[in-house]
Amino acid sequence: MTFTERIRQSADSIWEKSHQHPFVQGIGNGTLDIEAFKFYMCQDYKYLIEYSKVIAMGTVLAKDLDTMSGFAKSLDETLNFEMDLHRQYAERLGISKEALEATVPGPVTLAYSSNMLAEAQKGSLASLIAAILPCAWSYYEIGLELAKKPGALEHEQYGEWVKMYSSDEFGSIGKWLIEKLDELAKGCTEAELDDLEAIFLNTSRYEYMFWDMAYNRESWPV
Ligand SMILES: Cc1ncc(C[n+]2csc(CCO)c2C)c(N)n1
Structure with missing residues (x-):
């Protein structure tokens, strides 16, 4: 078993909860409340800004040009492709560019992105990859699962989302991140692998919490 197969297996019960979450299911069968989706888009936009910084740190921690280049490509794709989806959705849903950018990150968004940045700052590329x-x-x-549902790819509101996340790109x-982490794991001690597994599990938990936060449109209580 490869290292990434091992950590995917230990995160299985968390990932299953994400797959079954009503927000995710609602995107797939088209029943999600559009207000929850708008809330998600705005929070996710702020999340992706911080995620981009983590990817940029990947280029700094990379030990070879190929890896630097892979992170640079991923940075470009996040800023100019994935975030374009959000900008287009915002326009279609009546959220101005200013409002999108002025979104105040809620507690889960802030905790999640701060955790990724903290793991990246520990200085090892393996920790950074485990965190993202x-x-x-x-x-x-999730994209592949939802794409199998009848009508999901053609849905007026959520079809574009399903198309993007189920795409080969x-x-x-x-897959590239999986290969990199498996390569790096070969040079790690068992204790280091346990640390990487814990980082991977925490991000998996935050992924679940992000769906839940969006579904409940959760922001700061005070
Ligand atoms: C909370 C949250 N988690 C994951 C993604 C998806 N995502 C973030 S970066 C990336 C890879 C390349 O850009 C993908 C697929 C998201 N949008 N929001």
């Missing part, structure tokens, strides 16, 4: 891998990987898994980012 569930993002790319779980969205691709997104799949290949996840």
Whole structure:
């Protein structure tokens, strides 16, 4: 079993809860309240800004040009492709560019992005990848699952979302990160692997919490 197969297996019960979450299911069958989706889009936009900074740190921590180049490509894709989806949705849903950018990150968004940045700052590329891998990987898994549902890809509101996250482009980012982490894991001690697994599990939990936060449109209590 590869290292990423091992951590995917230990995160299975968390990922299953994300797959079954009413927000995710609602995107797939088209019943999600559009107000929850708008809330999600705005929070996710702020999240992706911080995610982009983590990816940029990947280029700094990379030990070879190929890896630097992979992170640079992923940075470009996040800022100019994935975030374009959000900008287009915002326009269509009547959210101005200013309002999108002025979104105040809620507690889960802030905790999640701060945790990724903190793991990246520990200075090892393996920790950084363990902290971001569930993002790319779980969205691709969810995208592929939802794309199988009748009508999901053609849905007036959520079809574009399902199309983007089930696309080969997104799949290949996840696969690239999986390969990198498996390569790096070969040089790690068992204690280091346990640390990486814990980082991966925490991000998996935050992914679940992000769906839940969006579904409940949760912001600061005071
Ligand atoms: C909370 C949250 N988690 C994951 C993603 C998806 N995602 C983030 S970065 C990336 C890979 C390349 O850009 C993917 C697929 C998201 N949008 N929001």
